[in-house]
Amino acid sequence: MTEARKDEKPLEFRQEHLLGLEYLSREEIECVLHNAAALKPTLDQKIKKMPTLLGKTVVNLFFENSTRTRTSFEIAAKRLSADVINFTVGTSSVAKGESLLDTARTIEALGSDIIIMRHSCPGACHLLASHLRSAIINAGDGCHEHPTQGLLDMFTMRERKGRIEGLTVTILGDILHSRVARSNIWGLTKLGANVRVCGPRTLIPRGIEELGVEVFYDLEQGIRDADVINILRIQRERMDSNMFPSIREYRLLYGLTHDRLRFAKPDVLIMHPGPINRGIEISQGVADGEHSVINQQVTNGVAVRMAVLYLLGQARAQKIEMEKAE
Amino acid sequence: MSEKKLLMDKEALAYALDRMAEGILALKPDVGRLALVGIRTRGINLAERLKTRLDHLCQCDVPIGALDITLYRDDLSQLASQPLVGETHLAFGVEGREIVLVDDVLYTGRTVRAALDAIVHYGRPQRIILAVLVDRGNREYPIQPDVAAVKIETAPNQNVQVRLEELDGEEHVLLVTKGPEDTHF
Incomplete structure (x- = not known):
């Protein structure tokens, strides 16, 4: 799995959100792949759970139908001990005319740490990322990125x-x-x-x-x-x-x-x-x-999403720690 | 300026590992169930050296594994960077094993706490023996080694550095004392 790397830049992930691969550096992509490779064997553990995101809340906010992506994120987050909430849009107040940002702010007020969103509008996750404090993961925004x-x-x-x-x-x-x-x-x-x-x-x-x-x-x-x-x-x-x-x-x-x-x-x-x-x-x-x-691909999806959740959860925890110190 | 004191040279380190192997066998493990698990990074190298000695002493082939504790740490939010997750290899299966958990330096006990959690997620071992090269005191959790080659009292501004040939190009153990102007080791 290890590939010889020509340059010796450290594999660091400096993002607070994952909105698209357009915004990641080569090293950041390799960092995710490296962590995913290390995480994949944990899928065969007897007890398939690690305490990494214990006490953190991950919300699946899906405005478009999805079973496999949502389930894959849900399993990945649960393997890392997060509490996972599936926010089903059809039965929510979105059906009553609430705006995207109001819905998202409500979810954050309920205590979300990471919001995973799928929406039919390209860039919808950028809007959330610029207005909320939660880490945002794009799970598909229209025809833009996944x-x-x-x-x-x-x-x-x-x-x-x-x-x-x-x-x-x-x-x-x-x-x-x-x-x-x-x-x-x-x-x-x-x-x-x-x-x-x-x-x-x-x-x-x-x-x-x-x-x-x-x-x-x-x-x-x-x-x-x-x-x-x-x-x-x-x-x-x-x-x-x-x-x-x-x-x-x-x-x-x-x-x-x-x-x-x-x-x-x-x-x-x-x-x-x-x-x-x-x-x-x-x-x-x-x-x-x-x-x-x-x-x-489906199995690997869980390992990759665990890696993304680990990196973003970690980035968020550090940010909160630094704010506390100031 | 930090001050460095030699705790063990190459010969002393080899002798310490001999003593550790003997110390493990003095605990009378069932050799047929014995397995070594090194905590990434230097624990793995030390486990390899202990394997050579145990294989020789018992005329056996002790299985060896590697454990990465990153996902089990309780201090992730306090670190300056995101540590890369390393691979865990416990191919021999921990169920019913007598596991020798190997690390280079025992300090607060937090690493060992995380390692114990990680191991039991792979199965239920019969017994876990903790073997370390240096016990430098200052425990924060109630964890004690079964085998420790060296025990020393250290201050918080000191650090024990285990340098190994295959990783560092030199082979010895240093006690480094940080001066007031040094911010890190």
């Missing part, structure tokens, strides 16, 4: 390939609506991977090359000699209907099948953030095949 997914994808790549620098990673599918794609692009380029995006013209945002990626509209070219293919879900719920003619045509042109895998490297890793649409962006055979690490 940093812990990006981190767990990188963790899985590094675990399986031993490195990230120099890997060719193809992000395949609906780039336009994907916060997972953006977090992957920011993180992977900072760690020195060659990043490609591949999909229909209508689902690739114009100007994405400026983020340091290569663009492909043809699947065979896009995955040629790839070390990793990260397949994105077709997000039917985010899409105006005219992005591509039909699901059938998308599957024919961009669905990843066993037959098409031969264009990639023989030991290619197949990743997907889930939930998967079997038979659309990924075939049954590929999803369950020998190259697939989709389930390992």
